[in-house]
Amino acid sequence: MQGLVYYISLPFIYLLSLLPFPILYRVSDGFYFLLYYVTGYRKKVVLQNLRNSFPEKSEKELTRLCKDYYHYLSDLFLESFKTLTIGRSSMLKRCTLSPEAKAIFDRYNQEGKSIMLVMGHYGNWEWAGNTFSLLCKQKLFVVYHPFRNKYFNGLMVRMRTRFGTGLIAMRDTYKDMVRNKSMISTTAFIADQTPSPESAFWTTFLNQDTPVFKGTEKIAQKMGYPIVYITIKRLKRGYYNILAEVLVEDAKKTAEGKVSELHTARLEKDIREQPEIWLWSHRRWKHKRPAENKIIL
Template identity: 65%
Template sequence: MLTYYILLPFIYMISLLPFPLFYGLCDVMFVLLYYVIGYRKKVVLQNLQNAFPEKSAKEIEKIRRRFYRYFCDLLLETFKTLTISRAAAIRRCKLTPEAQELFDRYAAENRSIMIVMGHYGNWEWAGNTFSLQGKHHLYVVYHPLSNKYFNGLMYRMRTRFGTGLIAMKDTFRDMVAHKSELDATAFIADQTPAPTSAYWTDFLNQDTPVFQGTEKIARKMNYPVVYVHVQRVKRGYYEISARTLFDQPSATKDGEITTAHTQALEQDICAHPEYWLWSHRRWKHKRPVPAQEPAVAEPAI
């Protein structure tokens, strides 16, 4: 509690800085985080080496340094959501005309949708933009933080412009409760599930567990599955594109939806790897070894 109340005034001051000073602070933070503190540098290096075995040490280091520059921008841009105006939020993070048309079409058809995306680009600003520009009521599936004070702060930031939050454990129940609404439920699908309940696939050259809940809920609700990509256009500006992966998920086979959104994210990461969250310990689990059936003894004759 004490740490929260000590940090809170600084967080608000950062949020209120004019953008030129704000990004100057991001540059200072990069120097501290990368050269002085060395936050998770070994984790990031190992993840990049495993994901891109074909790249040289020089290329890997270049991506790592670019990632940390972007990571510092992303951290502080998250604080900006505390005080950013509606006009600035839309100006700095826009839906492409094609994405706006896609979402408007589903709204005109009165069809709720499921949005699938990864920790790529500024997903926090993207949620604000969708709530400000979209006709669907946006709900974001999230993991509540263990610290109730910082969890409350994140809740305020994420719900300022009307976005609703759903705790992961309550996802299906809440979606059923909202069934009469026109809503869009967003899943950040590149988190790390328990290895025994995961769908295992190849992702960035590694055996990777993926949550199956997104696919299972999509097939039960039969909501169109829309993949969203948040691209950084230039510093402080983003563009949100979207495409339908499955219009009728109930007609898909097991693993089809999970494979499709995982491959879509992989393509985006390979195109611009510095904008993905490499500091996450994504590959901390190994695929469980199936238990072998005990041998059955032959009956005596």
Template identity: 40%
Template sequence: MYYLSAFFYYFLLIPISRLPFGVLYAIADGLSWLFFNVVGYRKQVVVENIRNSFPEKSEAEIQQIARDFYTHLCTLIIETVKAFSMTRAEFMQRVSFTGLDLLDHYAKQGKSIIIAAGHCHNYEWLVTGIDPLVKHKVMALYRPLNNRFFDEKIKQSRSKLGLNLASIYEIKSQFGEQVVEKPVAAAFAMDQSPSNPESAYWMQFLNQDTPILFGTEKYAKEYDLPVVFGHIHAQKRGYYYANFELLTDTPRETAYGEITEKMMKWLEADIRQEPATWLWSHKRWKHKRTTVQSPLSEG
């Protein structure tokens, strides 16, 4: 398995990653047509998710969002491959941020923060490219791949500009150590489906009863960390920016669920603005609520 993975990486992915962007986007468009019209990759999941999220839209609108989503998905795949060989200069040309003064304000105080964001546009490039631009040390959580070879290569690609990756399985030990030692900006992707819905926070999100990972609010309150939300957008294809907005800098004064509700409503507003650029191919609503949510639960 190791040698097969190495062959695939060095003799296919790396040569593809060195192709010009114009050629790569032509490949992405071809893959998009193939995925939508021929392969039908998770098409039923995608269309059902969109239809349930936007009951006010016509079937024609739903199909168009789905079609545009596959263009986004294939662009994301191609850009992930491109990242293997992208230089620092290329990243700095293609990712930008507004609201960095907000982050700098807390860094000057020696205070760690949490950055909450969703899987919109190319979130991978943004989290990879932010570390050189901020005074905090940026840490992002990731789920290790079963394939050890590709797990290492993905980690190398994401951390090439200084990003520190922490496994979700080691978060309790790594998070506490890092936020106490030095100013850290911990990036949380809060829109993934929780593995244990019983410990999730349940709320209405995109017109559906949805379990939400509670880690952002839990760690913000436990360590008294300001929460900054990243609104992710695109200037044009291949050029992305995030706008940082303060969600709260007094997390311990908020009511249970207040942080979670607010950040998910902000994310929903961004998704409604550009619906095709969120990850609709995930089975986000595979869990159903079976218990009454307790106001004393920590998630």
């Protein structure tokens, strides 16, 4: 059945990918209408997340922000499919790498240092990976969750590796990084996913108790790699710019929890500046802080 659904969907996916951008965004407008007004896809989750994160905003402001988010989500969905057929020049035109970010990556490459990137589900992370692979000398590996459907997983792999990006399944992250240690590489972690509450680092993020994966920090400390934080700003519809800043030069020298605290705080700053382009439909706060991690005042 999985294969049947995939092969029926595939021609439509490629058709969407081949559409010129002006038409693609008209399709996206229709998709937004279906998501927001017809199906109401996770609308309750989105609005509750927004209310908890921005208690200072009025209901009118939150509703406007919610609509802006669904417009962005619709664009992101179709822009991801565009990766199947987009050309190099168009990719680099629509997702640029700031000169300052390029200088950071070039410096580490010249020094012969592998690095780790940390980011959130913010902007268009799919396009950012393509641009990095096209412009930077280091080999980029992206840590990802394989799909359960092997057919759609294969499609996703083709999309993400077209321009030279490598993929590492999350369960194999440390093992593969050790195996790749002989090359100058960059490994990217999207660190705002939801871990098991018992094994997480707990912090306050957007006014809420929030669990953070310890894996990014632990691997950085074991490998001794510098950690660079990535921001993917949306300049206007269909155009993004990648910014970068060094969070930690040597993770081995940081106190426990410091790396997690730093990249989480940096992501919150980005979200507050451009809130509509973060993944609000994700159930980020479905877990409660365990009693042993409660903050006693």
